Amino acid sequence: MKPIYSFLLSVVLSFILQVNAFAQRTTVSGTVRDAVTKETLPNVSVFFKDTQIGTQTDVNGKYTLVSPNPQSEISFNYVGYRTVFKNIVPSATQEFDVALVPDARALDEVVIVGGKKLKYRNKDNPAVELIRQVIAHKEENRIKSYNTVSFRQYEKMLFSLSNVSDKFKNKRMFRNYQFLFQEQDSTLIGGKNLLPIYIQEKLADNYLSKNPEKNKTIIIGEKQVQFDSRYIDNKGMKTYFDRMYQDIDIYKNNISVISNEFLSPIADGAPAFYKFFITDTLKNQKPQIIELSFTPRNTNDMLFEGKIYVTNDNHYAVTGASFGVNKNINLNFVRALKIDLNFEANDKGKYSLSKSNLLADFGIGKTKGIGFTGERSVTFKNYQFDTALPDTIFQGKSTVVLADAAKKDDKFWEKNRLDTISTNQLKIYGNIDTLQNLPSFKRTMKIVTLLFAGYQNLGPYEIGPVNTFYSFNNVEGLRLRFGGRTTPELSKRYYFENYLAYGIKDEKWKFFLSATYSLNNKSIYEFPQNYVRASFQRDTKIPGQELQFVQEDNFLLSFKRGVNDMLLYNDFYRLDYVKEFENHFSYNLGFKKMESDTSRRIKLLKF
Structure with a gap:
């Protein structure tokens, strides 16, 4: 039994020593400011008096100073300010904020030399050395x-x-x-x-x-x-x-x-x-x-x-x-x-x-x-x-x-x-x-989103873009279109997009259908993208024109210089694979087939 008693005694003594050491610990923290401007002061030297235990305030003027022994006084020193000594409670954890007063006497050390201004140079310059x-x-x-x-x-x-x-x-x-x-x-x-x-x-x-x-x-x-x-x-x-x-x-x-x-x-x-x-x-x-x-x-x-x-x-x-x-x-x-x-x-x-x-x-x-x-x-x-x-x-x-x-x-x-x-x-x-959750903010966000993104969210489906709902040209006349796309609320794997358009003058229907499968189970509208998409489109196209960043039936493109009197009916078949990496490298592989019906090419005749 003696070994057990000895072990218990050693544990108790160790615990008492640790508690005693902790009881003597002195911890002081706080913030140092300018007494006049109230701004915090970085890099202020903070020391326990008559010790080498010290620190500096951080960029926000905050400091924490710890001593394993009882301390009764702390000093604050900063160039251009009066040194401050403050009494503290020994063996305690406490907060102590200090306001330093600028020392006007520091101005006496400034020497102004008249005459020609010395040219700055690196040679024999102690700062450069x-x-x-x-x-x-x-x-x-x-x-x-x-x-x-x-x-x-x-x-x-x-x-x-x-x-x-x-x-x-x-x-x-x-x-x-x-x-x-x-x-x-x-x-x-x-x-x-x-x-x-x-x-x-x-x-x-x-x-x-x-x-x-x-x-x-x-x-x-x-x-x-x-x-x-x-x-x-x-x-x-x-x-x-x-x-x-x-x-x-x-x-x-x-x-x-x-x-x-x-x-x-x-x-x-x-x-x-x-x-x-x-x-x-x-x-x-x-x-x-x-x-x-x-x-x-x-x-x-x-x-x-x-x-x-x-x-x-x-x-x-x-x-x-x-x-x-x-x-x-x-x-x-x-x-x-x-x-x-x-x-x-x-x-x-x-x-x-x-x-x-x-x-x-x-x-x-x-x-x-x-x-x-x-x-x-x-x-x-x-x-x-x-x-x-x-x-x-x-x-x-x-x-x-x-x-x-x-x-x-x-x-x-x-x-x-x-x-x-x-x-x-x-x-x-x-x-x-x-x-x-404010109704007025919700209404504002819907309007802003509609104006800038062009889509009105209806939950699992959003309609848009609104700037394509109405356009016109010399061949189709007034072109009306309606469409939209599914959102992640419907599925995070499958996405569908479609539209249906009709020209009042040419009296013909146009449409678009696409299906997309997300390979990483994330929204295809978020980074990083990784999906496969198949689509079919039957629509008109200006011969030789390939727009990259806007759609051809955008309302603003209705206003063109010159005469726009020729369009081709086309069937587009597309298969695309898109892959983005976390390092922002990406690639896109695609297959595209276009069939133009020249027999249905429209030429606006002028009389």
């Missing part, structure tokens, strides 16, 4: 320098109509939709009033291997605003936003932003395109951090401008960055762009990306008028470096979505989000659901 060291050490600081890496990633994307005026918001047409509008700090991109229209979240586990080079992403949870699929292609919209807002890797030579390629400020050839200046040194932390400001040599080039933070040691690692684009360039109607990157040190002393945030505002006017704001924030946590990864992880597709990823409930997201989400942002899910 520093950035060259950063470039030289890129490979050792990149995440790909490890043999294996695994981490969890949380992504949040939000899109809104921006810069909405009070006058526009209070219009009579929006009387029933006031719950949709949200207010924000007017100093931020997008203006005071926003009208959020879309939000999506994604949680994924990522695995990387250096040798052999492999990567795998397993999406364990995804959530997005769901619009009525009869009017909006939710999957297509999600795919479009994912392609427009891509991951930002500052260590790459080129960074893709809004489908445009920009040269990174630490690209191999960056010193030839950017000007660099040392603007600050944060000496109260180890290693010291040097702030480098950069700007394009030519303000019309597609280049960034902003600040980058680098360690002043033998690694020259990037610890943070904040930058945008020069206002002189024309970037697809982009009115404003802001990118923030935050890195955290691991137990090996290397820095890995902990959060990235991309905020862009689009609009026709430079500053005035309603625009469109998109924000994508990505948080990275639970890094594991150089750990053995089984080969089975990398089997199959590089990106896998778990079967229940889209079915996660609110409790799952509350527990697993790696970043905070505001109450206003959470409201967007419910607001859109409420909006779609």
Whole structure:
């Protein structure tokens, strides 16, 4: 029995020691802001007094500081602001928000030199020498320098109509939709009033291997605003936003932003395109951090401008960055762009990306008028470096979505989000659901869909396109047509399309019939397509004309220059196979037979 008592005693002692250690743990978190402007401050140094335990605030001014021992005081230090010391409760978990006051004395250190302006040059420029060291050490600081890496990633994307005026918001047409509008700090991109229209979240586990080079992403949870699929292609919209807002890797030579390629400020050839200046040194932390400001040599080039933070040691690692684009360039109607990157040190002393945030505002006017704001924030946590990864992880597709990823409930997201989400942002899910149940909105969507898509949805069948119901030409005279197609509500495997047309002048009937079989059990109107289609058509055709993107009986094509007095009656037999891949490669195989009845060719005679 003694071994059993000894085992129980060891378990109890271990438990007591763990509880005691946890009881002494001090955890402090909160947000740091400017006391005057109320804006959040990134890269503020936060330390427990008389210790080397410290951190920096992220791009949103938030911080979390943990010590295994009791701590009674915490300090906040930021260049240009007064250092703040605050007493805290030892051995407790607490939140502590701080407002830093600008230090006017910092202005005394600025020296203004009159006379001829010095010409910028790379030679003997300490800022350029520093950035060259950063470039030289890129490979050792990149995440790909490890043999294996695994981490969890949380992504949040939000899109809104921006810069909405009070006058526009209070219009009579929006009387029933006031719950949709949200207010924000007017100093931020997008203006005071926003009208959020879309939000999506994604949680994924990522695995990387250096040798052999492999990567795998397993999406364990995804959530997005769901619009009525009869009017909006939710999957297509999600795919479009994912392609427009891509991951930002500052260590790459080129960074893709809004489908445009920009040269990174630490690209191999960056010193030839950017000007660099040392603007600050944060000496109260180890290693010291040097702030480098950069700007394009030519303000019309597609280049960034902003600040980058680098360690002043033998690694020259990037610890943070904040930058945008020069206002002189024309970037697809982009009115404003802001990118923030935050890195955290691991137990090996290397820095890995902990959060990235991309905020862009689009609009026709430079500053005035309603625009469109998109924000994508990505948080990275639970890094594991150089750990053995089984080969089975990398089997199959590089990106896998778990079967229940889209079915996660609110409790799952509350527990697993790696970043905070505001109450206003959470409201967007419910607001859109409420909006779609309003009778006035349903009527509006039907009208809009009819005008732009050309189809009126009736459930399993939709009629259209409406712009072909009426047309005219010199041979058929007034041409009347009616038709439509089945929808996925009838079947996800089988689809049918048809129309019947009649010419008042030639007094002849025309028709079309097609049957389509979906090979991947998905809608043939969604990506990726994979189907077989067989069709027969008896109709008129202008000899030698082959339209690719519109139908010949489109109402707008009734208005033609010159004389259109000859048509052929034709019978078309078609068999098509369409295949699209996830990488957007596709091919189309088809067989087409056309029979023209020259004996029935019509020639309009003029007297």
